[in-house]
Amino acid sequence: MAVEIQPTVYYIWAVTGLIALLLLFINSRLRKFDPLSKPTGVVLVCMMAVQAIENIVREKTNKDLARKLSPYIATVGIYIFISNISGLLALESPTGNFSVTLTLAAITCILIEVFSAEYRGAKGYIKSWFEPFIPFVLINIISKISTLASLSLRLFGNIIAGSILMKVIYAMLASISSLIPFLHDFNIFGVIVAPVLHFYFDLFSGAMQTYIFVILSVSFIGKELPSND
Amino acid sequence: MEVALLAFAAALSVMTGMVTGIFEGKVAIAAVESIGKNPDASGKIQGMAIIGAAISETCAIYGLLVSFLIIFVLGNKL
Structure with missing residues (x-):
């Protein structure tokens, strides 16, 4: 039986390979780094990020x-x-596929349950499903599912909206620039307008959605824990 | 006729973004006002404002997704 592979899988592999190469490069720089000296360049950026x-x-x-x-x-x-x-490297974003974002959100949801169980203990954890009283178990289940849905759909929706809008805008600009004679279907308006939109839809929106996903994951997990000290 | 109905449905579902736009602006107003009152807490207020805006934006994103589904899934069946 022939197995059909969706094209998104290749993009996921490409992104994974890219990250692996990047991390290998950073690792080689970190190995050369002398811990007693002043950090510069890549090492400094890594330290600040961590x-x-x-x-x-x-x-x-x-x-x-x-x-x-x-x-x-x-x-x-x-x-x-x-x-x-x-999207800047002419790949399709893996996060524009719902399977990927659903997986990422599912990991977060499992972590929420694990940390909640670890902190409350077995008895307290089972009791937390029936709070404040027993019929609320339905509402608790719905709220857990809605966490999963909102985390995954938010990321997916933002990224897919950006990529579809970019495709529509490219098609529109191509049809406008085909009106100009002697260009032989060269998309001249695309060259002028698209970089600005790529900056907004790919770089700004991408960084923003990353920040939001991370912050929301951490605060959903932190909500299950005893107060900060 | 059916295409026009589908387009109308997609446009209606995208209109969820209308109210979201107004009230995300309100989040920004509140954040700016509270930073003006208390500039030392600007880092914390920024984080909270971004989270609040993101959560309220989810609603608009759902509308957008529904309109994409109408266009690409129902539209392909025509």
């Missing part, structure tokens, strides 16, 4: 969890950011 992510996680959760949770948050952040801006 510090920023740890600060975000520590603000929303507690200190012990920050060391456990921040590697996952950083991984998700890097993956979502690189796939959001992969």
Whole structure:
């Protein structure tokens, strides 16, 4: 039986390979780095990024969890950011596929349940499903599903809206520039207008959605924990 | 006729963005006002404003997704 592979899978592989190459490059720089000297260039950027992510996680959760949770948050952040801006490299964004965003949101939802169970204990965790009293179990289940839906659909909707709008705008500009004679279907307006829109839809919106996904994941997890100290 | 109805339905579902636009502006107003009152807390207020705007934006995104579904899924069936 022939297995049909969706084209998105190739884009996911491409983005994964890109991230792997980037991390190998950073790793080779970090190995050469002397810990006693002053950090510069790539090393400095990495240090600042790690510090920023740890600060975000520590603000929303507690200190012990920050060391456990921040590697996952950083991984998700890097993956979502690189796939959001992969529209600039003439790839289709993997985050424009609902399976990818649903998977990412499902990981977050499972983490919420795991940390909630870890903090409350088995008895308290089962009791938390029936709070404030027993018939509310239905509402609790719906609220858990809506967390999953809103996390995944927000990212997916923003990215797919950006990419479809870019396609529509390219088609429109191509039809406008075909009115100009002696150009042989060269999309001259596309060259002028598209970079600005790419900056907004790919770079700005991509960075924004990454930040929002990360912040919301952390604060949903932090909501299940005892108050910050 | 059917195409026109589908286009009308898609346009209606995108209109969820109308109210979202107004009230996301209100989030920005509140953030700017509170930063003006208390400039030291600007970092925290910025984070909260972005989260609030993102959560209220979800509604508009749902409308947009529904209109995409109408155009690309129902439109292909014509």
